[in-house]
Amino acid sequence: MTMFRKECLEILAEKVRDEIVVTNLGYAAGWWLKLKPRDGNFYLHDSMGMASSVGLGIALALPQKKVIVLDGDGGLLLNLGILVTMAEKSPPNLIHLLFNNRCYESSGGQCLVNVEKTDFVALAKGAGIANAQEVKTPAEFEAAIEFALRQPGLAFLSARIEPEGTPMPDFPLTPAEIKFHFQSYIRSLGK
Amino acid sequence: MESQPSPSQRLLSELKSQGFRLFCTLPDIWTTEIIDLLRADPEVIHVPLAREEEGIGICVGASLAGTPSAMIIQNAGFFNCIGTIASMPLRYEVPFLLLISYRGLWGEDKPFHVHKGMYTEPLLQALGLTYKLVSSPEELVAAVPDVWRQAQFSQRPMAILMSREALGA
Numbered sequence: 300m301t302m303f304r305k306e307c308l309e310i311l312a313e314k315v316r317d318e319i320v321v322t323n324l325g326y327a328a329g330w331w332l333k334l335k336p337r338d339g340n341f342y343l344h345d346s347m348g349m350a351s352s353v354g355l356g357i358a359l360a361l362p363q364k365k366v367i368v369l370d371g372d373g374g375l376l377l378n379l380g381i382l383v384t385m386a387e388k389s390p391p392n393l394i395h396l397l398f399n400n401r402c403y404e405s406s407g408g409q410c411l412v413n414v415e416k417t418d419f420v421a422l423a424k425g426a427g428i429a430n431a432q433e434v435k436t437p438a439e440f441e442a443a444i445e446f447a448l449r450q451p452g453l454a455f456l457s458a459r460i461e462p463e464g465t466p467m468p469d470f471p472l473t474p475a476e477i478k479f480h481f482q483s484y485i486r487s488l489g490k
Numbered sequence: 491m492e493s494q495p496s497p498s499q500r501l502l503s504e505l506k507s508q509g510f511r512l513f514c515t516l517p518d519i520w521t522t523e524i525i526d527l528l529r530a531d532p533e534v535i536h537v538p539l540a541r542e543e544e545g546i547g548i549c550v551g552a553s554l555a556g557t558p559s560a561m562i563i564q565n566a567g568f569f570n571c572i573g574t575i576a577s578m579p580l581r582y583e584v585p586f587l588l589l590i591s592y593r594g595l596w597g598e599d600k601p602f603h604v605h606k607g608m609y610t611e612p613l614l615q616a617l618g619l620t621y622k623l624v625s626s627p628e629e630l631v632a633a634v635p636d637v638w639r640q641a642q643f644s645q646r647p648m649a650i651l652m653s654r655e656a657l658g659a
Binding site: 321341343344345346349350351352353354355356357358359360361378380381383384387388474475477478481482485 | 511512535538540541546547548551552553554555556557559574577578581582583584
């Protein structure tokens with residue numbers, strides 16, 4: 300049974316209510332904008348690897364809001380130390396969702412370093428994130444994301460997916476527009 | 491007789507009075523005291539970093555979420571942040587404060603820091619980051635509101651380059 304990022308994001312789009320979503324660049328940003336356009340999203344345009352850091356900053360600043368990070372395996376490898384920093388702070392309102400497709404799909408599908416040997420769940424657990432697990436089917440994904448949305452506690456969820464094989468969706472927003480929408484959302488919270 | 495507050499105590503108290511609540515840090519020997527103070531302070535969110543570049547993302551996230559934030563790092567750590575500063579806070583226009591210990595220039599006692607001293611200001615200038623160089627505790631405390639105001643006006647991160655004397659190290 301294989302799973303694709305788009306079907307995971309479709310499931311997530313059904314579940315998300317007032318959570319903040321921070322997306323990695325490329326496919327994640329493109330699909331999320333199509334599936335769930337809303338002010339409570341913050342999309343990375345560039346800065347590969349930084350979605351987890353931005354999500355951590357938001358989660359620490361807004362402890363009453365759940366924050367979901369949409370990360371990729373290539374992105375996480377660029378910023379692997381963040382697992383340790385996240386574990387140190389362990390914000391109970393942060394879900395780090397990793398799409399593990401073993402390639403740099405948004406930049407052309409090139410193979411990831413150390414592919415098939417890297418165990419991201421073990422890395423997260425080794426960093427001190429106890430609530431770390433892998434999901435391989437849409438049903439497992441749905442159950443895990445539902446649980447993470449309901450339960451307080453830092454969660455690391457690695458979704459083993461296959462490359463999409465479809466063109467990357469358009470992403471027409473500029474950084475200024477992304478910031479404007481996100482800050483409107485923050486102001487609506489009374490911050 | 492009451493003892494005078496140290497330069498680090500004065501710096502932290504000024505940062506807090508300017509509304510800073512979240513601090514990302516990675517130690518330099520010159521910033522040991524301010525980081526110890528942050529770690530012990532229940533009124534702030536202290537985020538020790540594994541690598542400085544993470545802190546750029548964390549400060550962007552916190553600042554966008556309405557929590558003024560600052561990084562306290564060495565200039566070598568600033569070098570680790572350059573690509574991300576260019577691609578994130580400068581593109582999205584997010585202000586925060588970079589408090590950088592300026593190793594390798596005046597007051598330096600280690601020869602291996604000297605190259606960092608040579609490249610620090612040219613790199614800040616290359617990014618177009620406005621900065622203030624401070625060389626006493628008084629200048630450091632006075633620079634905080636000044637630089638922060640400019641950063642907010644321009645919606646960009648800005649830096650304070652801190653000499654050894656400024657930190658009382």
